[in-house]
Structure formats: C-alpha cells, structure tokens
Amino acid sequence: xxxxxxxxxxxxxxxxxxxxxxxxxxxxxxxxxxxxxxxxxxxxxxxxxxxxxxxxxxxxxxxxxxxxxxxxxxxxxxxxxxxxxxxxxxxxxxxxxxxxxxxxxxxxxxxxxxxxxxxxxxxxxxxxxxxxxxxxxxxxxxxxxxxxxxxxxxxxxxxxxxxxxxxxxxxxxxxxxxxxxxxxxxxxxxxxxxxxxxxxxxxxxxxxxxxxxxxxxxxxxxxxxxxxxxxxxxxxxxxxxxxxxxxxxxxxxxxxxxxxxxxxxxxxxxxxxxxxxxxxxxxxxxxxxxxxxxxxxxxxxxxxxxxxxxxxxxxxxxxxxxxxxxxxxxxxxxxxxxxxxxxxxxxxxxxxxxxxxxxxxxxxxxxxxxxxxxxxxxxxxxxxxxxxxxxxxxxxxxxxxxxxxxxxxxxxx
Numbered sequence: 001x002x003x004x005x006x007x008x009x010x011x012x013x014x015x016x017x018x019x020x021x022x023x024x025x026x027x028x029x030x031x032x033x034x035x036x037x038x039x040x041x042x043x044x045x046x047x048x049x050x051x052x053x054x055x056x057x058x059x060x061x062x063x064x065x066x067x068x069x070x071x072x073x074x075x076x077x078x079x080x081x082x083x084x085x086x087x088x089x090x091x092x093x094x095x096x097x098x099x100x101x102x103x104x105x106x107x108x109x110x111x112x113x114x115x116x117x118x119x120x121x122x123x124x125x126x127x128x129x130x131x132x133x134x135x136x137x138x139x140x141x142x143x144x145x146x147x148x149x150x151x152x153x154x155x156x157x158x159x160x161x162x163x164x165x166x167x168x169x170x171x172x173x174x175x176x177x178x179x180x181x182x183x184x185x186x187x188x189x190x191x192x193x194x195x196x197x198x199x200x201x202x203x204x205x206x207x208x209x210x211x212x213x214x215x216x217x218x219x220x221x222x223x224x225x226x227x228x229x230x231x232x233x234x235x236x237x238x239x240x241x242x243x244x245x246x247x248x249x250x251x252x253x254x255x256x257x258x259x260x261x262x263x264x265x266x267x268x269x270x271x272x273x274x275x276x277x278x279x280x281x282x283x284x285x286x287x288x289x290x291x292x293x294x295x296x297x298x299x300x301x302x303x304x305x306x307x308x309x310x311x312x313x314x315x316x317x318x319x320x321x322x323x324x325x326x327x328x329x330x331x332x333x334x335x336x337x338x339x340x341x342x343x344x345x346x347x348x349x350x351x352x353x354x355x356x357x358x359x360x361x362x363x364x365x366x367x368x369x370x371x372x373x374x375x376x377x378x379x380x381x382x383x384x385x386x387x388x389x390x391x392x393x394x395x396x397x398x399x400x401x402x403x404x405x406x407x408x409x410x411x412x413x
C-alpha cells in the first residue's frame with residue numbers, strides 16, 4: 001500500500017477540522033481510538049497442529065451509539081489499516097445520521113488457504129477472544145472483505161453460546177434464516193445508486209448517455225454494475241483482481257456476471273478488450289467507481305483521471321494528494337463515508353429488526369434507505385458549497401459536527 005491509510009485518514013480529519021475551526025480538544029479526542037484490541041487466536045488445524053493467527057478490533061468512537069464496523073479476513077490486514085477503517089466507520093455512521101460509533105476488525109489470514117472447518121474454528125476463536133468487548137449495545141460487527149453471511153452465522157452462534165442466550169443483534173450481515181435483513185447483500189450498492197442519482201442531477205448527467213467504469217467486481221462492484229445497468233447507465237468497464245474488460249459501447253452486465261461465475265474472472269468476456277486495474281481508472285468516461293481496495297487514486301495518477309466525477313464505493317480509494325489535484329480540476333469525488341454508507345445503514349436496519357423481533361420486506365428496507373442517502377448527499381453538498389471545500393471535507397464537517405455535539409452533551413470534552 002502506497003501510503004499508511006491511518007495517516008491519510010488523519011490528514012482528511014485535519015483538513016475538515018481547519019475548515020470548521022474545530023476546538024483543539026475535540027480534534028485531539030477524534031485523533032485517537034478509544035480502544036485497540038490485538039489478540040492471538042490459536043486454531044486447531046485439520047492436520048492436528050495448532051496455528052496462531054493475529055486478530056484485531058479497533059473501537060474508535062462511541063459518542064453517538066454502539067461501535068459498528070466490519071471484520072475482514074485478509075493477508076495484508078494490519079493495525080494501521082484497521083485503525084483507519086474504524087475511524088472512517090465513525091465518520092460514515094455520523095454522516096448518514098444513524099446512531100452508531102465506528103469500529104473495524106480483522107484477522108491476518110488468507111481464508112482461501114483454510115478448510116471450512118478451520119475457517120469456522122478461526123471465526124469462533126475471534127468471538128471468544130473479543131467477547132467481553134462486543135455485543136448488541138457495545139459493538140456490533142458485520143462482514144467485510146472475505147467474510148460472509150455464513151461466517152456471521154458462526155460468530156453470532158458463538159456469541160450467543162458465550163452470552164447464554166440467543167443474541168441475533170450482536171452481529172449484522174447474517175443469513176436471512178438467522179435474523180438477517182432483506183436487501184442487506186446489495187444495500188451498499190443500492191445506497192451508492194441513490195447517491196449516483198443525486199450526483200447525476202447536480203452534474204446534469206442523463207443515464208443512457210452516462211458512461212461508468214467500475215474497478216472491483218466483488219460483492220459491492222458487481223451489484224453496483226447490475227443496479228446501474230438496470231437503471232439505464234452505460235457500464236463500459238469492470239475489473240476484478242485478475243484484470244478487467246472494456247467496451248465503450250456498454251457491457252451486458254448480467255451476462256458478464258454469469259461469465260465470472262463460470263470462469264472465475266470477468267476476463268475474456270466476448271466483445272470486450274482487456275484492460276488492467278490501473279488503466280481502468282484512466283478511461284474517458286463520466287463516472288469512475290472504485291470499489292476495490294484503498295489508495296488506488298494517488299497524487300501520481302490523479303492528473304490522468306478523465307472521469308467527470310468519482311463515486312467511492314471502496315473504503316479510502318483516494319489519497320489526500322489526489323483529492324487536492326482532483327478538486328483543482330473540478331472533478332467531484334463523492335467520498336466513501338457517504339457513497340458506500342448504504343451498507344452500514346442496511347446493517348442498522350438489521351440490528352433494529354433484531355432488537356424489536358420483527359422482519360421487514362425488501363421493499364420496506366429500500367423505502368427506508370433511499371431518504372437517508374438522499375438527505376445525507378444533500379447535507380454534504382450544501383456544506384461543501386457553503387465552505388467552498390471538496391465533498392470529502394464537506395462530509396467530514398457534517399460528521400464531525402454531529403459527533404462533537406454528542407461528545408459535548410455526554411460530557412466527554
């Protein structure tokens with residue numbers, strides 16, 4: 001990773017703090033997590049040996065409600081990354097006005113190297129190590145990179161065993177059968193679509209003439225491609241970890257999805273040209289949608305971006321240096337803490353249903369999601385315009401104001 005992601009996050013915080021004349025005591029309180037957990041998780045492997053994995057949980061700020069954030073299983077997971085992601089979660093929950101703080105967790109592991117049994121024992125081990133610090137009113141984890149509804153089902157089962165009672169609200173992103181929410185699988189992408197629609201109005205984009213490129217064809221990127229395609233936007237390029245494809249006349253997204261399911265990659269889809277993950281960022285399009293990992297749009301490549309706007313569905317895809325260059329070029333970047341907040345909003349809906357013992361239909365979920373995303377976009381756009389700052393700084397200002405008010409009211413500063 002080109003830049004320490006936590007350094008990027010703190011740079012973004014300081015930019016917003018300066019723009020809003022934030023009190024030094026509040027800035028200091030927001031620069032440090034409330035708790036960092038770094039645990040060893042011993043796991044019995046199938047061959048009878050025991051392997052010890054590193055597990056993390058960073059709980060950043062809970063002034064507005066229980067900590068909330070995903071757990072990622074990734075070979076590159078490290079503490080600086082998890083700290084940055086926890087901070088971004090606190091901002092994200094505040095910017096869309098849901099009653100959560102921010103946290104993030106992870107295990108340094110390549111889950112593809114584990115058997116199903118080893119994966120289950122690892123997942124239960126994480127819960128056993130973290131049990132005292134998580135729960136429905138304390139910290140509510142969810143899936144992230146390489147974690148699944150099945151892993152959440154194992155985790156909520158293990159938490160419930162430790163708690164001595166069924167506790168579905170302890171985790172979100174669960175399968176429907178054990179308290180999951182309708183629409184949760186695609187709520188990040190659907191929320192991104194509602195934001196794209198608002199951005200299109202501001203930019204005067206007409207869907208059928210709006211070219212979109214999506215870097216990343218995992219869960220978020222693939223659902224986004226399909227939702228945008230169904231709404232009439234012209235998705236011209238997509239990519240996954242193996243590479244990408246482009247056809248400037250537009251892709252048949254459902255057919256691309258079937259091709260990926262059959263072959264394991266989007267590469268080689270008929271009627272397209274191959275493109276790598278760096279070049280997909282530089283296509284002559286209207287909307288660029290980074291939906292993979294952090295730090296892909298940098299000071300080095302920002303000048304080569306030809307998109308008219310960027311919609312961040314990944315966490316932290318744009319570095320602070322790139323933000324400055326793109327703002328000077330008048331290319332709006334709808335930041336991750338707004339653009340991909342449909343996911344945590346969907347998690348909030350799942351938690352609320354679990355706490356109340358109810359189950360909403362997909363229509364009810366989407367009906368509740370849309371106004372949250374639309375109103376949040378409007379608040380951020382107005383804040384950015386009022387202070388003549390970019391959308392990221394505007395989003396931070398909205399979020400920091402809400403967190404700061406909660407901290408003051410609770411007597412924390």
